Amino acid sequence: MEIAVNRYEQGNFFLAIEPRRCKGCGVCVQSCPQGVLALNGEGKVEAKEIARCVFCGICEQRCPDFAISVYKERIIQPSLV
Amino acid sequence: MPNTKELARHEEVQKRFTGAHALCAGCGIPVCVRTILNVIEEPVVAINATGCLEVATTRYPTTAWNIPWIHVAFENAAAVASGVETAYRVLRRRGRIPKEIRFVAFGGDGGTYDIGLQALSGALERGHRFLYVCYDNEAYMNTGNQRSGATPFAAQTSTAPVGEKSFGKPQRRKDLTEIVAAHHVPYVAQASISDWYDLAVKARKAVSVDGPAFLNVLSTCPRGWGHPTDQSIKIARLGVETCYWPLYEVSEGRWCLNYIPEEKLPITEWLRPQRRFAHLFESGHEALLAQIQRQVDEDWEKLVRRCEDLPPSPFPGGAMEEVWR
Numbered sequence: 433m434e435i436a437v438n439r440y441e442q443g444n445f446f447l448a449i450e451p452r453r454c455k456g457c458g459v460c461v462q463s464c465p466q467g468v469l470a471l472n473g474e475g476k477v478e479a480k481e482i483a484r485c486v487f488c489g490i491c492e493q494r495c496p497d498f499a500i501s502v503y504k505e506r507i508i509q510p511s512l513v
Numbered sequence: 514m515p516n517t518k519e520l521a522r523h524e525e526v527q528k529r530f531t532g533a534h535a536l537c538a539g540c541g542i543p544v545c546v547r548t549i550l551n552v553i554e555e556p557v558v559a560i561n562a563t564g565c566l567e568v569a570t571t572r573y574p575t576t577a578w579n580i581p582w583i584h585v586a587f588e589n590a591a592a593v594a595s596g597v598e599t600a601y602r603v604l605r606r607r608g609r610i611p612k613e614i615r616f617v618a619f620g621g622d623g624g625t626y627d628i629g630l631q632a633l634s635g636a637l638e639r640g641h642r643f644l645y646v647c648y649d650n651e652a653y654m655n656t657g658n659q660r661s662g663a664t665p666f667a668a669q670t671s672t673a674p675v676g677e678k679s680f681g682k683p684q685r686r687k688d689l690t691e692i693v694a695a696h697h698v699p700y701v702a703q704a705s706i707s708d709w710y711d712l713a714v715k716a717r718k719a720v721s722v723d724g725p726a727f728l729n730v731l732s733t734c735p736r737g738w739g740h741p742t743d744q745s746i747k748i749a750r751l752g753v754e755t756c757y758w759p760l761y762e763v764s765e766g767r768w769c770l771n772y773i774p775e776e777k778l779p780i781t782e783w784l785r786p787q788r789r790f791a792h793l794f795e796s797g798h799e800a801l802l803a804q805i806q807r808q809v810d811e812d813w814e815k816l817v818r819r820c821e822d823l824p825p826s827p828f829p830g831g832a833m834e835e836v837w838r
Contacts, residue, residue, distance in 0.1 A: 458539070458741075459539055459544075459743055459745055459746055461743060462746065462747060494709070496539070496541070496544050497534075497543070498531055
């Protein structure tokens with residue numbers, strides 16, 4: 433079964449939202465400093481204005497259900513011991 | 514050595530605790546658990562006392578954990594953690610385990626403040642190297658909001674109801690962080706889900722000390738506290754801003770405040786958005802509000818004095834400083 437992932441792109445960065453995981457709590461909507469995210473009619477999160485997104489990653493860190501991921505072109509890979 | 518932000522984004526550590534669990538919308542527990550597990554570099558073994566976290570993340574046949582995970586009864590998470598840690602230490606001495614492993618025990622406030630306190634006390638006193646995390650949502654939320662030792666004064670719960678002759682819980686909450694600090698363990702800290710970086714750095718410090726460490730994390734509960742789900746982080750933040758839940762650490766016996774609000778908000782800011790305190794804003798309960806404010810002020814002043822009397826933390830600038838660079 434293919435898992436639906438909504439991808440919102442801006443340049444080399446993108447925001448991946450997995451609506452299946454979202455419980456619609458709205459923590460990310462309240463946390464977003466740029467007002468990018470909003471809940472849609474189904475109570476799932478959507479990136480309404482991706483042009484304003486600064487890809488800070490605060491929504492990813494605060495999402496209790498792991499529904500949002502922020503991807504950057506250059507992911508820093510720390511050397512794990 | 515990666516810094517905290519890089520580590521939290523690393524793919525290998527990000528998969529330790531995943532979504533698709535059954536915790537309520539807006540729950541603070543996954544925020545706390547993912548933050549702590551994300552910033553530990555070494556392999557982790559999780560020990561979980563009974564509670565919301567255990568019940569909702571491991572519904573048969575699914576699980577939200579991608580790491581070795583042990584569920585134990587309410588009362589003995591710390592005892593099991595000490596057993597696992599001892600077995601690991603012996604095997605490591607014999608050369609059977611090549612890698613360093615970290616042990617993290619998770620317990621709710623019921624399993625830590627009340628039922629698991631003696632096991633926790635014993636494990637701390639014996640000096641096992643593990644991190645105990647208490648996610649404090651201030652009642653037995655798993656079973657339907659019964660009062661616990663962590664429930665604050667005058668909060669409404671199902672076993673401390675509000676009525677003509679009662680105003681919620683008549684006793685004050687116990688200060689577990691201070692109880693644990695009295696065990697003279699290397700690292701004890703109080704954190705909140707609202708301050709991500711503070712919590713992440715405290716978790717890194719806690720696993721880097723050689724000995725037991727304890728984190729007490731304020732974790733909101735929209736169902737039990739009665740606030741909208743999207744306000745979870747904001748309410749935890751108000752707890753910090755009103756000095757109800759000060760962020761501080763006790764490192765090698767030195768007390769250090771990590772955050773001093775610029776302007777201390779009145780305690781009503783923290784009480785008003787929560788339904789469990791709604792009765793305090795009806796007429797006739799002004800004295801209770803004044804009493805709560807007085808208690809918070811006294812506790813805060815005591816804490817500030819304590820942090821001033823002693824030399825500052827060995828980590829300059831408190832938890833907000835990266836000490837591994």
